[in-house]
Amino acid sequence: MADQEIIDPTGLSHLLDSIGGDEAFLDELIEAYLEDTPTLLSEMRQALSSMDSESFRRAAHSLKSTSANFGAMRLSKMSGELEEIGKAGALEGAPVKLAQMENEYQKVKDALESIRSS
């Protein structure tokens, strides 16, 4: 997992293909993602403190699929693991993983921001 790239270029170019190569629209998508992801992450934090495993699961699920869209496969995979934890209702190991995930998101954010400005 450690040797995986933050953003998989194949995934990203696939996304670009599916929107007909429209880079301006890609920027729009990135912007929406960067706007919404912090909200989802804080929802997960909140869900964790209130032990609301269902909300936790839903936010993780949402992040899993959108992150995969941009080729952020490691972040997507981490979200998937947290989704499973939320689904199982056993939130004990979640705080550490969530912190790792927040850390990973910062990297994804930096990478996507540089793609957007290029």
Add this chain to the structure above:
Amino acid sequence: MISPTMPTYRGHILIVDDNRVNRLMLSRILEEQGHTFATAENGFQALELLRASNAEGSPAFDIVLLDILMPVMDGYETLSEIKKDPALQHLPVIMISALDEMESVIRCIEMGARDYLPKPFEPALLNARLNASLVSKRLRDLERAYLQQEVMLRQSEKLATLGKFSAGMAHELNNPAAAARRSSKQLAPALQILQEAHLAIISMELSSDQISALRALEVLVQEKAIHPKLINALQRSDLESTLEIWLEAHGLEEPWAYTSSLVNMDLTPAKLEDHLSGFDDQNLPVAIAWLDAAYTIYALVEEIVQGTSRISEIISTLKAYTYMDQAPVQAVDVNESLDNTLAVLADRLQEGVTVRRDYIGDIPRIQAYGSELNQVWTNIINNAVDALGNTGEIILRSRHANGWVTVEIEDNGPGIPPDIQPRIFDPFFTTKPPGHGTGLGLNIAHTIVVQRHNGKIVVHSNPGKTRFEVSLPVNGL
């Protein structure tokens, strides 16, 4: 990307996903492919949009793209609400789902979702799935429109039949109703005359013999009002002249006013002299006037009885024909059923068309929708009368063998040309000029026989002889 032979349809699509990136991507792809769309962030919003579009006649949605995990109202609940709503349940729903969520997808398919779309989105796949759903929805919409149209046409055929019946029945009911009405209107003035005659009789202070004579005459009056003496016009004229002379001789003014009823009562001068032997020329005219007034009353009452009885009879015929107030499935005697139909069609069968009935005597009753069978006979006989152009013969036969009852309806009309024989039971097939037939008569007969009764209907037709054969199982229901 799409096979060029596959028709592509454009639709109005509702995207339901809580994730903005997903909504943006789907919107973009749909737009590129020429569809129109609206978006909702959860199931609750989606249902609001769906119901509003249905209620207001704004563009109705053709497809719903539905995410599963959403806040407020998730995909399962949304799907179950859609499937519960009669106005929405036919709308195709395509689930949006990651490939590792097969279990959830299967659950949705079991709940009535039509298909699923994996994430991340593939434009080609999205296009193919949307297209497949749109094609089948289009077909379903066409089918619904067709069925609706057919229901309406069948309704109009029913109304046309009803219209014909109503016209025939109105005609049949009119004569007795008019006679009864006319007679009842005459009752009051006739009663007044009788009343005066009574008072005149009372003022004469008759002997008990004379009263007995009048009582005897009253019995005769009642009997003859119901069964008047039937004679030809010449004899009547002779009798009336004789009576007139006799009445005048016995001091009656306007003697001609009484002769008609006296002839009806079969009262000749000799019989009158016998009945009224105790009366002199003072009180005889009063007795004759009383006799005439009494006869008029009883005759009017009889006319009212006749007219209203005929009306009741016609109504009974109609009730028998329609099986009014009876269970739809009856043990039907087809001979009776044919006769009831003939009674109702009597109006059409009067001129020039003779009907011969050749029924087998002991025919088993069959389990059948009675009024629908009458509709079968009616439609075939009506066609036969049309084919005969009002002159010719219709033969009705019944027989039974091996648990089947068969009815034949034969006419000696010009026959059905061989090339159109295979099509006569097709809906909307008619050879009548526009406005004269819906083309549903024989199709309805076919449906009733084959689908409702598990029976058979065939036609054999040559010039001069067309025979419809309807076979029905005795215990087919």
